[in-house]
Amino acid sequence: MKFTNGYWMNRPHVEALYARQAYTLGVGADGESFDVLAPTREVKGRNDTLNLGTFEVRVSTPAEGVVRVQSAHWLGADVTPGFPLNVDKPGDRDYVSVTTEGNGDGEVGEDGARVTLKTGDLEATVVKGSPWNLTFSANGRTLTSSQGKSLGRFQLDELSAVTTQPVGEFGVSKDGSAYDESDVFSAIQLSLGVGETVYGFGERFGTYVKNGQTIDVWNQDGGTASEQGYKDIPFYMTSNGYGVLVNNRGHVSFEVGSENTDAVQFSVPGEALDFLVIYGPTPKEILNRYTALVGRPANVPAWSYGLWLTTSFTTKYDEKTINSFIDGMAERDIPLSAFHYDCFWMREFQWTDFEWDKRFFGDIESTLERLHKDKGLHICAWINPYLGQRGKMFAEGKEKGYLVRKPNGEVWQTDMWQAGMGLVDFTNPDARAWFKDKVKTLLKQGVDAIKTDFGERIPRDVVWFDGSEKLSMHNWYTELYNQTVFEAIEEVHGVGRACLFARSATVGGQQHPVHWGGDCESTFNGMAQTLRAGLSITSSGFGFWSHDIGGFEGAFPDPAVYKRWVAFGLLGSHSRMHGSTVYRVPWLFDEADEKNGVKLVPGQTAVDVAREFTKLKLSLMPYLYETGLQPHRAGTPVMRSMFVEFPDDPACRTLDRQYMFGPSLLVAPVFSYSGDVEYYLPAGVWTNWFTGEKVESAGQWRKENHGYDTLPLWVRDGSVLVTRPGAETPEYEYGRDALVSVFLDGVDSAEAVVESESGDKVTFSARRTADGVEVSSSDGRPFRARLGFGEIVEAADGKITL
Structure with missing residues (x-):
C-alpha cells in the first residue's frame, strides 16, 4: 500500500505523521525491555510539546534471537489481534540484557545517549535525539534499521475512496493506496542493503525474489497466474540474515523495495503496529526460530x-x-x-x-x-466450510446458531459456489x-x-x-x-x-x-x-x-x-x-x-x-521420511530453495527453476517441449543420478537435453544416501534391506540416520580409512553398500570397507 508520491510528497488525500525524534528512552520494569516516546516533530522546548502527536514504542524479546517492536499512535484505539506466539517464560531468559548509556532518573540521559536490548546475538538499539532511529544488529553487523522518516501514521480522507469498489467508506485504488478497512494506517520501513534480496510472504506465484513487488496479505481464490495468494503469510526473510513477522491477523500490505527502493515497508489498518525481527543468520536458523515462535509442522504419516x-x-x-x-x-x-x-x-x-x-x-x-x-x-x-442451503447441515446450523450472521441477525448467504450457502462460524x-x-x-x-x-x-x-x-x-x-x-x-x-x-x-x-x-x-x-x-x-x-x-x-x-x-x-x-x-x-x-x-x-x-x-x-523413502521429520524438529522444509540450502552462494539467491529435495538431492525440472534445460550446480562434487557422471563444480551453469524419463537430478557430495530399490509402497522398515550409497569425494566422513514410522532407527556411517571407505550400521544389521553408483557389495555383518 503506497502512501507517498515520489520521494518528497504524499499521495492526494493522504496526511502523514512521522516519528521524528527519540525523545525519551526508558528501561522497562522487567529489565528486559525498553520504551521510546517518539514525537511527530522535533521537541526543542516545552512549548513544542503542545498540539503534538507521538508514537509510544516498546521494544522487548519473546525468545532468544527475536526482538518484538510494538508501536502505537493512540493507545485507546482497537488493535487487530496478532498470532499465538510461543513466548519464553519470564525468569527463564538468561539470554537477554538491556544496557544504557547516560542513565539517570529512570530515563536514558542527554541526546546521543543510547539504550540496547540484546537477546542472544541480536541487538536492538535506539539513540536519543533526532532523527528517529531504531537499529537491529548482530555481532557488530547492522542487519536493518528504521531511520528518519520511516515510522508513520497515515490519515485518508473520503476522497481517497474509489467508486469502483463500493464495499465501504474507503475503497482500494488501482495504485494500491488504500483498502476499505480504515481511514487510518500505521506503517514502518525497514532498510535494505545494497544487493539484499527478500523472500517469503507465503505461497506467491511471482518471482521467488520479492524485491520490487507489492504484496497484500489477504487470502483470495485467484488462481496461480495472479498476484493473489491462497496462503498469504506476513513473514519474510532476507539474504542479510534476518526475518520479519508482522504480528497482525488482518490485512498487511508490503512494499518490497517498491515505494521506497531502499526498504521494505509494511502497513496495517489502525493506530498500532506490532512486528518481530528474527535473527538467523542462516535461512535455516531463521526458520528454526520462526517456527519455534509460531508453531512447528506436525509429522505426517x-x-x-x-x-x-x-x-x-x-x-x-x-x-x-x-x-x-x-x-x-x-x-x-x-x-x-x-x-x-x-x-x-x-x-x-x-x-x-x-x-x-x-x-x-x-x-x-x-x-x-x-x-x-x-x-x-x-x-x-x-x-x-460452506454449507449449501439444500443440505441438511445448513438447516441444523441455522437452528443452532452455528452459521456466520449479518449485522441484522440474518444468516449470511451467497449463491457464489453453492446455492444459498452459509458459512460455519468456527469462533463458536x-x-x-x-x-x-x-x-x-x-x-x-x-x-x-x-x-x-x-x-x-x-x-x-x-x-x-x-x-x-x-x-x-x-x-x-x-x-x-x-x-x-x-x-x-x-x-x-x-x-x-x-x-x-x-x-x-x-x-x-x-x-x-x-x-x-x-x-x-x-x-x-x-x-x-x-x-x-x-x-x-x-x-x-x-x-x-x-x-x-x-x-x-x-x-x-x-x-x-x-x-x-x-x-x-x-x-x-x-x-x-x-x-x-x-x-x-x-x-x-x-x-x-x-x-x-x-x-x-x-x-x-x-x-x-x-x-x-x-x-x-x-525407493527414496528411507531418505525422504527422515527428511520429513526435520520440519517438526527444526522448521527445515523437505523441499527448499537453492538460497535456503546455499545462502553463501550469490548465484543461488535468484534461482526459482530448480530446488533441493532434502539436503542431498538437486532437482531441475524441465519446462520445455524440446527437453532443453539450463540450471546451476553450486560449488562441490556432484553425481548424476541417472548416468553416474561426476562433476567437480566451482559453481557452474549447465545446459542439457532430456527425454521424458530423466531430468537433472544430482547427489551432493558428503551424502550417505539410503534407499530401497524395488519398493512398491511407501510403508516399510526403512533400515531393513537397505542400499547405502556413499558420496565422499571431498569429505572424510558422513552419516545418515534412518528412522521408520514404527520407531526402528539405525545410523549408517561412512569414513575414509587407509584401506578405503568403511561403511557400517550402528547396530550391526546387514545392508548393501556402494561408492556412488558403483558396484553393490553385501555387508552381511553390518560393516564393510569399499
Whole structure:
C-alpha cells in the first residue's frame, strides 16, 4: 500500500505523521525491555510539546534471537489481534540484557545517549535525539534499521475512496493506496542493503525474489497466474540474515523495495503496529526460530508420501469409474498409495453435508473397506466450510446458531459456489465441535485424510460469535477451519497419523500439513508458477507442500506438459494427480499422443514416466521420511530453495527453476517441449543420478537435453544416501534391506540416520580409512553398500570397507 508520491510528497488525500525524534528512552520494569516516546516533530522546548502527536514504542524479546517492536499512535484505539506466539517464560531468559548509556532518573540521559536490548546475538538499539532511529544488529553487523522518516501514521480522507469498489467508506485504488478497512494506517520501513534480496510472504506465484513487488496479505481464490495468494503469510526473510513477522491477523500490505527502493515497508489498518525481527543468520536458523515462535509442522504419516490419484473436480464418476482407475494403475505397475474423492462424492447443491451421494455410492463403508484391505489404499475426501442451503447441515446450523450472521441477525448467504450457502462460524466452540463430529463420522467410515478446500472467501461485513473484529477474521478463518479438521483426524487416527490436503492458510497453518498449490494452469508456465509458489511457501515456515500434477485448469493438458510435470511432482514431499474436467490417469495422455500421430517410444510414454518416477520416490523413502521429520524438529522444509540450502552462494539467491529435495538431492525440472534445460550446480562434487557422471563444480551453469524419463537430478557430495530399490509402497522398515550409497569425494566422513514410522532407527556411517571407505550400521544389521553408483557389495555383518 503506497502512501507517498515520489520521494518528497504524499499521495492526494493522504496526511502523514512521522516519528521524528527519540525523545525519551526508558528501561522497562522487567529489565528486559525498553520504551521510546517518539514525537511527530522535533521537541526543542516545552512549548513544542503542545498540539503534538507521538508514537509510544516498546521494544522487548519473546525468545532468544527475536526482538518484538510494538508501536502505537493512540493507545485507546482497537488493535487487530496478532498470532499465538510461543513466548519464553519470564525468569527463564538468561539470554537477554538491556544496557544504557547516560542513565539517570529512570530515563536514558542527554541526546546521543543510547539504550540496547540484546537477546542472544541480536541487538536492538535506539539513540536519543533526532532523527528517529531504531537499529537491529548482530555481532557488530547492522542487519536493518528504521531511520528518519520511516515510522508513520497515515490519515485518508473520503476522497481517497474509489467508486469502483463500493464495499465501504474507503475503497482500494488501482495504485494500491488504500483498502476499505480504515481511514487510518500505521506503517514502518525497514532498510535494505545494497544487493539484499527478500523472500517469503507465503505461497506467491511471482518471482521467488520479492524485491520490487507489492504484496497484500489477504487470502483470495485467484488462481496461480495472479498476484493473489491462497496462503498469504506476513513473514519474510532476507539474504542479510534476518526475518520479519508482522504480528497482525488482518490485512498487511508490503512494499518490497517498491515505494521506497531502499526498504521494505509494511502497513496495517489502525493506530498500532506490532512486528518481530528474527535473527538467523542462516535461512535455516531463521526458520528454526520462526517456527519455534509460531508453531512447528506436525509429522505426517508415511503412506502420505506415496502417489495420490483423484477423481478430479467436475468429472463424472461412480464406483465403477473409480475402480477402473485403481485397477488400471495396478495393471500398469504404477504403485498407488492414496485415492481421493473430490466434490461429487456428495450430491450437487448440497455441499458440504457429509452425505455420500447414494445414486453413485451405495454401501460406501464396504467400498472403502475393500479399497483399504484389497487394494492397500488410503482414502481422502473433499470438504469445504460452506454449507449449501439444500443440505441438511445448513438447516441444523441455522437452528443452532452455528452459521456466520449479518449485522441484522440474518444468516449470511451467497449463491457464489453453492446455492444459498452459509458459512460455519468456527469462533463458536459449539460450532467447531459440531463440525468436528461430522468429520469424525466420515473418518470412521473409512476415510484417512481430508482435503480442506477453500477458506479464502470470507465476507467482511458479518458478525462473529466471539465478537472478533470483522476484518481480522478474513485471513484467520482458515486457521480455525483447518485446525478443527486436523484435530478431528488426530483424535480418530492418532497423533502423527493426521494429514490434510489444505488450500488456504495463514500464520499457524504450517502446524497442520499438507498444503497444496491451488488451481494452476496446465501449461509449462503454470508448472513454473507452481514451483515458484512452492519455494516461497517453504521459505515461510511450511515444511510440506504439493500441487496438481499435470495442472488443474485446461480441458486436456498437453501430454508433454503432463509427463514433465509427473517427473517434477514425484520429486517433492507429496505427489497428487488431479485436474478439473479431465482425469489425470497417465494412459489417457498416451491415447492422446496416438490420436495426434505422436509415436509412442518405449520408456517415454506417460505410463512409463509415471511408473519410473513413482518407484524412484518409493525407493527414496528411507531418505525422504527422515527428511520429513526435520520440519517438526527444526522448521527445515523437505523441499527448499537453492538460497535456503546455499545462502553463501550469490548465484543461488535468484534461482526459482530448480530446488533441493532434502539436503542431498538437486532437482531441475524441465519446462520445455524440446527437453532443453539450463540450471546451476553450486560449488562441490556432484553425481548424476541417472548416468553416474561426476562433476567437480566451482559453481557452474549447465545446459542439457532430456527425454521424458530423466531430468537433472544430482547427489551432493558428503551424502550417505539410503534407499530401497524395488519398493512398491511407501510403508516399510526403512533400515531393513537397505542400499547405502556413499558420496565422499571431498569429505572424510558422513552419516545418515534412518528412522521408520514404527520407531526402528539405525545410523549408517561412512569414513575414509587407509584401506578405503568403511561403511557400517550402528547396530550391526546387514545392508548393501556402494561408492556412488558403483558396484553393490553385501555387508552381511553390518560393516564393510569399499
